[in-house]
Amino acid sequence: MSQGKLSAMAGGLTADLTDLIAPEAIRAGVAAANRKSLLLMIGTIAAEQFGLDAREVTDTLMKRERLGSTGFGGGIAMPHGRFAGIDRVVGIFIRLDAPIDFEAVDDLPVDLVFALLSPVTSGAAHLKALARVSRLLRDRDFRAKLRGAGSRDALYALLAGVDARDAA
Template sequence: MNILSDLISVDAIDANLSAMNKKALFQQLASAGARLTGLPAKKILACLNERERLGSTGFGGGIAIPHGKMEGLPGVIGFFARLNTPIDFNAIDNLPVDLVFLLLSPPDSGADHLKALARVSRALRDRSAIAKLRGARSKDAIFALLVGTETLNAA
């Protein structure tokens, strides 16, 4: 699983998510994950919180990639959200987060999970792409930018 289009669809994007803090964000991500997977939001929330206790998934530049492994998933799935107001996330650079890419994987997806994390983090390191993601106004535009980063970074 090496391409973002295998991880995300237009329906797995929120271009204007509102969350007051990290706890509220994780609750909304869990609800979105439940909608996409059919798994209980409470289990997704517990999975995200458990992973976050190991260390912040905010990797800097206003970006976070919360992720976790849980039973009941057919493969790695993603959900992207642009927050309408940045929130404190305890990121490594202490900057507030406004772009979030949720990844959920089955427990036995070791290599696929790591490849997906690497692919997402590579795509979200491109400063030009990040600026465009922050300026995009629709789910379709965000999807095109996320999938378009594959070809930019592969060249």
């Protein structure tokens, strides 16, 4: 499957998001007290992994959240923003050890977070990445697999489209 496109597979969706996410940008079993502390953590990871300014990332994501929560239901949030200093859309995935309030549209707390960071000039690429990731994360079976994955490597394998039996 080229360029990380989704494909329909027996038993649900699978994906190859390797164009968006690397194993080093995945965290499992993370504790966050609230949405602000989670966004601070995303800023720190973005600084470590992509050389972005942690405060700028956090501030941009917080501004976006003030427009409306990126918690879209089912325990999922997709904070996102555009940044100078990167040349392609990149992702950060975090599985929280305990759900937090995110003012999601369904009022359920969030435990799976896929942040998307895009170049300032990435109009269509940003929107396509949001659509790809949200389509995948809306799949109930896939969310269950992410919640049951035992390690960062297992999470990456799932996000990379490896069969769940191989990702345990």
